[in-house]
Amino acid sequence: MDINRYYDELKQLADKVWENPEPGFREFVSSRLHQDFLKEHGFSVVDDLADTGTGYIASYGHGHPVIALLGEFDALYGLGQKADVAEYAPDGKEMGHGCGHHLLGVGNIGAGLIIKDYLEETGTEGTVLVMGCPAEESGSGKAYMARDHVFDNVDIALAWHPATINMVRTGSSQSCIQFYLRFQGVASHAAGAPEQGRSALDAVELTDIGVNYLREHMESSDRVHYAITNSGGLSPNVVQAEAEVKYLVRSTNNRKCKKLYERVLNIARGAALMTETELEIIFDEGLSNTLPNFALEDVLKDAFRESGVPEYTEDEYEYARAFRKTWKSDFTIDDIPSTMKDKKEILEAMNSHPICTFIGENEHSEVCRMGSTDVGDVSWVVPTATISVACYSLGAEGHSWQWVAQGKSSIAAKGMMKAAEVLARAAFKLYEDQDLIEKAKAEFNGRLEGEKYECLIPHGVKPHVI
Numbered sequence: 290m291d292i293n294r295y296y297d298e299l300k301q302l303a304d305k306v307w308e309n310p311e312p313g314f315r316e317f318v319s320s321r322l323h324q325d326f327l328k329e330h331g332f333s334v335v336d337d338l339a340d341t342g343t344g345y346i347a348s349y350g351h352g353h354p355v356i357a358l359l360g361e362f363d364a365l366y367g368l369g370q371k372a373d374v375a376e377y378a379p380d381g382k383e384m385g386h387g388c389g390h391h392l393l394g395v396g397n398i399g400a401g402l403i404i405k406d407y408l409e410e411t412g413t414e415g416t417v418l419v420m421g422c423p424a425e426e427s428g429s430g431k432a433y434m435a436r437d438h439v440f441d442n443v444d445i446a447l448a449w450h451p452a453t454i455n456m457v458r459t460g461s462s463q464s465c466i467q468f469y470l471r472f473q474g475v476a477s478h479a480a481g482a483p484e485q486g487r488s489a490l491d492a493v494e495l496t497d498i499g500v501n502y503l504r505e506h507m508e509s510s511d512r513v514h515y516a517i518t519n520s521g522g523l524s525p526n527v528v529q530a531e532a533e534v535k536y537l538v539r540s541t542n543n544r545k546c547k548k549l550y551e552r553v554l555n556i557a558r559g560a561a562l563m564t565e566t567e568l569e570i571i572f573d574e575g576l577s578n579t580l581p582n583f584a585l586e587d588v589l590k591d592a593f594r595e596s597g598v599p600e601y602t603e604d605e606y607e608y609a610r611a612f613r614k615t616w617k618s619d620f621t622i623d624d625i626p627s628t629m630k631d632k633k634e635i636l637e638a639m640n641s642h643p644i645c646t647f648i649g650e651n652e653h654s655e656v657c658r659m660g661s662t663d664v665g666d667v668s669w670v671v672p673t674a675t676i677s678v679a680c681y682s683l684g685a686e687g688h689s690w691q692w693v694a695q696g697k698s699s700i701a702a703k704g705m706m707k708a709a710e711v712l713a714r715a716a717f718k719l720y721e722d723q724d725l726i727e728k729a730k731a732e733f734n735g736r737l738e739g740e741k742y743e744c745l746i747p748h749g750v751k752p753h754v755i
């Protein structure tokens with residue numbers, strides 16, 4: 290597999306996306322760069338998927354199996370940072386690629402190119418879809434795509450994410466629902482005519498207090514977070530006529546999440562009753578939990594083992610060491626994901642190297658991690674699995690200036706190319722052995738237990754900037 294012949298153009302493309310960080314559903318430049326590149330390389334492209342504006346599918350090949358590669362390209366606010374500088378050094382930009390999605394999308398394109406070459410050279414029947422999935426950080430891009438049947442014809446979905454450790458991901462993630470509670474009261478003079486006023490801010494506060502009492506009676510894996518998005522104004526001598534709070538509830542699956550959502554709504558309804566205000570509930574977004582697929586995890590594991598990890602030069606180690614110093618000095622066993630085998634050896638390696646030089650082996654797990662991803666919705670409609678590939682110095686976590694600063698380094702590019710290689714190798718195995726696909730589908734159907742996917746986002750809600 291001659292992946293390196295694409296190195297220069299893929300690196301250049303990822304750098305351009307890094308230089309144009311954009312928010313979810315507004316990745317206009319990044320999406321256009323991706324699409325133009327894919328067209329130049331012989332893919333047919335359909336854009337504005339599921340009314341997302343920037344979502345696209347680039348396809349090559351014909352017939353089944355259809356393998357989809359889930360790409361992303363959105364950035365994060367507050368993370369503008371100069372490249373290659375190992376200290377906090379804002380570059381004046383509003384956003385930065387602190388989650389490595391500039392690598393993520395282009396790594397998938399790399400896998401798409403290698404798979405295209407393979408289909409062409411071997412005459413194998415099958416299709417590869419490079420998917421541009423917008424608004425992962427906030428916006429639920431893939432959930433809209435799953436809700437609107439974009440994956441209906443897909444047999445298998447493969448994904449990767451830039452990371453600090455190489456591994457095949459396992460386990461589940463949380464379902465979540467995000468919504469606004471907007472209260473409408475009556476303004477009045479807070480001293481002269483308080484009996485005439487009905488405080489919307491009181492309703493927000495009583496809702497928050499009620500929810501804080503609810504916490505004792507939730508499952509320990511449930512989560513509820515809130516932010517007051519409108520406190521009703523700056524004048525304490527005016528009874529606040531309008532106020533709003535934004536809530537995010539999470540649970541281990543959609544059924545439980547909807548129940549928790551209803552319990553929070555009941556508290557808000559109670560607060561409206563107590564304060565004689567009107568309540569409006571505005572749905573914002575929702576994500577499904579992730580259904581793991583052990584059969585696909587095994588395919589990715591074999592592909593990763595065959596591909597191995599990148600080799601680094603002494604200069605690259607030196608570069609990573611400078612960033613390693615900016616994060617906590619030593620790892621402990623608690624820093625190793627609980628699903629990992631050989632924790633002691635991994636701990637030793639993590640404390641002696643500035644970059645991950647091994648593939649961490651995971652035990653298969655159904656345990657739900659705290660946090661949510663829109664890959665969850667895809668995993669409800671098609672067997673899906675994900676790898677993590679080291680693109681940054683060990684230690685630094687995602688959404689940090691350290692990740693933005695290292696985003697154009699050769700270490701990041703090597704990780705991106707490795708991801709492309711592993712995903713492509715896994716795809717070859719799946720095209721060549723229909724049994725692997727059947728096994729993944731049987732497991733997928735078993736996990737659904739007769740349940741049908743019901744997106745948490747109602748049909749009337751359109752993709753929107755958050």
Ligand SMILES: [Zn+2]
Pocket residue numbers: 387388426687688
């Ligand atoms: Zn992120």
Ligand SMILES: [Zn+2]
Pocket residue numbers: 388389390425450
């Ligand atoms: Zn991410």
